[in-house]
Amino acid sequence: MSDVIIAEGVSKSYRLGEQTTAYNLLRERIVQAFKTPFARQQPANEFWALKDVSFTVGSAEVVGLIGKNGAGKSTLLKILSRITEPAEGRIDLHGKVSSLLEVGIGFHPELSGRENVYLNGAILGMSRREIRRKFDEIVDFAEISKFLDTPVKRYSSGMYVRLAFAVAAHLEPDILIVDEVLAVGDSAFQQKCLGKMRDIRSEGRTVIVVSHNMSTVSSLCQRVIWLADGKVKAAGDAQAIIRQYLSEGVKNDFVWTPRHGILSAFEYHSVSIESGSAADGGEGFPANAPIDVVFDISIHDKFPAGRIEMRLQTDSGDLLLTSTSADGTVQVNHEWKRGRQQFRCRIPADFLMPGRYFITITEPYGSHDIVRENVLTFSVTEEGSLSARDQRGGKIAPRLQWTLTGAG
Amino acid sequence: MHTVIKPRRGLAQLNLAEVWQARELLGFLAWRDITVRYKQTSIGVLWAFIRPFLTMVIFSVVFGRIAKLPSDGVPYAVLTFTALLPWQFFATAFAEAANAVVGNGYMITKIYFPRLILPLASIAVGIVDFLVSFVILVFMMIGYRMVPTWRVLALPLFFALCLLFTIGLGLWTSSLYVKYRDMRHLIPFITQFGMYVSPVAFSSSIVPAKWRFLYSLNPMVVVIDGFRWSLLGTTQLYVPGVVAGTVTSIVLLVTGVYYFKQTERVFADVM
Missing domain, CATH: 2.70.50.60 (abc- transporter (atp binding component) like domain)
Incomplete structure (x- = not known):
């Protein structure tokens, strides 16, 4: 099994100073320049979202990326997707890469379902010919054939998400990078999506998936990379790492x-x-x-x-x-x-x-x-x-009010 | 296919081949902007006719009739309209291009594609409006029985110059806008103020000869004079000015592409 993703010493820092204001104001820069014309810009407070992260992913492997909020998962995902650049390190990706941090990117509410399929497909990197070839399949999968020419702003949220996912599901990359976008729609559709994910795996594609849902991770992935504070805390067999992760999480998240x-x-x-x-x-x-x-x-x-x-x-x-x-x-x-x-x-x-x-x-x-x-x-x-007390079923167990009214 | 992700150092690599590969996406984005622009408006694409037409009428009355600016011997309406054509294109396309990166910020933070295609695609909206207005001009010239000479063949060159300038300025502004939201106030200012300093409502023949060269550093002066020269045959072409305006545009474009490529690496981080 050859490695298709090789990451070496990947680091990414954000300047905290830049984030304290939502964006820079030109005035501040100009005022700064007048106040201290010869001083270089002060090095802002740096925050390392990722520090020296290395890992490899083999061909046809499905790897889960887990970790708490702020552990660096999203940052790593964004670097792998080429949305942002690492500050240090290098990643080699062998094969066609598709990343899905969100479904339905570029969907425009005023455009029809048909138009949005083409637009979104193109944004995801499909050629016009490829979209045309898969168009019927996509529409079938989304179950929206009746509303193809309706603007998507009239769609229910379920229909919208189904269509958005359907386009994404018909990508044919060698390497797929997915955020927790799968947990969308009603449960029947979620099952369909998970089924699709298993298909992707059986087709021999490589997948990196980020999820907070440990049951999803353990059912999909053979291997897990656990990030904590921007570093790889552990990597290896999915079941073992998930057990370790969950037991650590119990105590300190109040x-x-x-x-x-x-x-x-x-x-x-x-x-x-x-x-x-x-x-x-x-x-x-x-x-x-x-x-x-x-x-x-x-x-x-x-x-x-x-x-x-x-x-x-x-x-x-x-x-x-x-x-x-x-x-x-x-x-x-x-x-x-x-x-x-x-x-x-x-x-x-x-x-x-x-x-x-x-x-x-x-x-x-x-x-x-x-x-x-x-x-x-x-x-x-x-x-x-x-x-x-009585092993009842249900998702919540509230103590509702019971009163005896018709006694006698 | 082999992709390498690593920090870029030094001067940005242009990688224009990548933009060429994404031309289908560029087309789709342009088509989206054009389609959406007139959807949900009750008279739709008619707006593209009405806006330049009304502006022309107002200009003719205010500057032609009331202020009695000279019109070089052609009907004042035609004189204004030949200038409004490239000017409206510039104003629309520049405003769209300047907003292209910030306006599509949600895409930039979610998926990778060559960022350059965003400002490029947004210019298409201006081109459609330009073509519509051009039809109006053709009818006006028929109405006034004006026949263009062979000079009309040079018109595409002046439009190309206008396009270069718009792209160059658009690239600069759109990438500056990401970091400096002050641009939001500056962009309408450029399109409004620019119209008064460019010879839209008047003929550039009223500019004193000694200022002519300096005045031509504004490429829109060259473009508007060029439009009038090739369509109406009134304005004399001032060749040093044409060279100056062209050089300005090319410098803006080349530096604009580099500045854009240099800053695009942090787009997703500051967005």
């Missing part, structure tokens, strides 16, 4: 503090979990105590109305619920007060099933939100749990 400094007038100091029970959470929180998620933020400047979103996912990757800081208001968004403040979101007692949960949050950023995936992890134990 507090999240952003690593990238202040991006805008909105700043997260931390997001943390507090439980109403005496347990320290190391082994998990009892099911019959409430769990609070505390968002400690500052608004430094005038900031457009918005909200913080919290998404609760189970360890199989299912989205259990979404809750937002504006849920208590009439509007979808709320106004921000200036200064430091805390939002507290209470997950009630007697609500969750025993198991592991991941919390994804959003960071308001002007008109669009930045999604911070899986920033917190916690477990709910069987202690005091209704489901442990």
Whole structure:
């Protein structure tokens, strides 16, 4: 088995100074030049998103890239996809490379499904002839043949995603680099996508997949590369590494503090979990105590109305619920007060099933939100749990109100 | 196929072959911009006729009738329109090109393709509008019974000069825009202010002879004079000016390509 991806000493740094303001203002540069005309620009605070990462991937291998948020997965993916350049190191890729960090890139809402297939196909690197040849297959796969000439802005989100994925699924690269884009659409379609991924593997293509969903990783990948703090922490057999990764994750994910400094007038100091029970959470929180998620933020400047979103996912990757800081208001968004403040979101007692949960949050950023995936992890134990008492099924185990009304 | 990813050092490699290979994508992006531009508007592509036409009418009334600027013996409407043709092309195409990188930022942070094709593709919108306006001019000239001479053969050359200048300035602006969002305010300023300093509403014959060369460093002066010279035969071609404007455009284009290639490596990081 020959190696088709060889990465040697790949490093990437970001200047923290550049990220504190969302973008440079010409004025600042000019003022700087007048103030210190002979001084070179001060070396900004450097942050190494990746440091000396080396690995190889063999032909027809499916390799999973795992690690916590901020471990460098996205950066590595972006370097492999040639979206950004490494600061040091070298990667050799042998074969035609396609990368899917997102499906439906370039889709335009005003264009029809047919037009978008051609546009998106071209962006993904397919030739016009190739798209024409696969067109019927793509439409069949997406199950949207009736709406081919409808602008995609009239599509349901499910149809949109199906079409977007269908185009991507018909790429024929030698090396495929995929982000967690697979977990899209309804569960039937997800199964179809996973099936397609297995096909790709059986066709002898090489795949690098980044996922937070360990069951996906373990079912797809033979080998896993585990990134932590921008370095390769471990690499090898998928099952063994995933076990190691999960057991480490249990204890220390109750507090999240952003690593990238202040991006805008909105700043997260931390997001943390507090439980109403005496347990320290190391082994998990009892099911019959409430769990609070505390968002400690500052608004430094005038900031457009918005909200913080919290998404609760189970360890199989299912989205259990979404809750937002504006849920208590009439509007979808709320106004921000200036200064430091805390939002507290209470997950009630007697609500969750025993198991592991991941919390994804959003960071308001002007008109669009930045999604911070899986920033917190916690477990709910069987202690005091209704489901442990009688082995009931279901995704949640709330204690609903029962009253005896027709007695006598 | 073998791809090597490593940090680039020193002067950027142009790698224009890569742009050529992506020409189909360039075509698709241009087609998208053109299609989307007039979708959802009730009169659609008619806008491409109405905008230059109304501008011409306003100019004729304000500058021709009220301010009574000289028109070199041709109907003032035609004099203005021959200048509006390349000017509107420049204004539209330049604004689109300048915004091409920032406007497509979500694509740049998600997938690799030769970044150069973004500003190039966005210029296509201007070309379509230009062709539409050209039809209006043909009708106007028929209406005024004006017959162009053999000089009309030189028209594509002046349009090519206009294209070079637009691309050059567009490349500079689009890559500066990524880092300096001040450009958002500067771009409309260039297209508005530029129209008054270029001989759109007047004939460049009113510019004093000693300033002529300096004035021609603005390639749009050469382009507009060139359009009038080849279509109307009124303006005399000022050859040193043509050379100056052409050199300016070529310098802008070459440095623009290099600056773009030099900065594109950080596009995804600062976007």
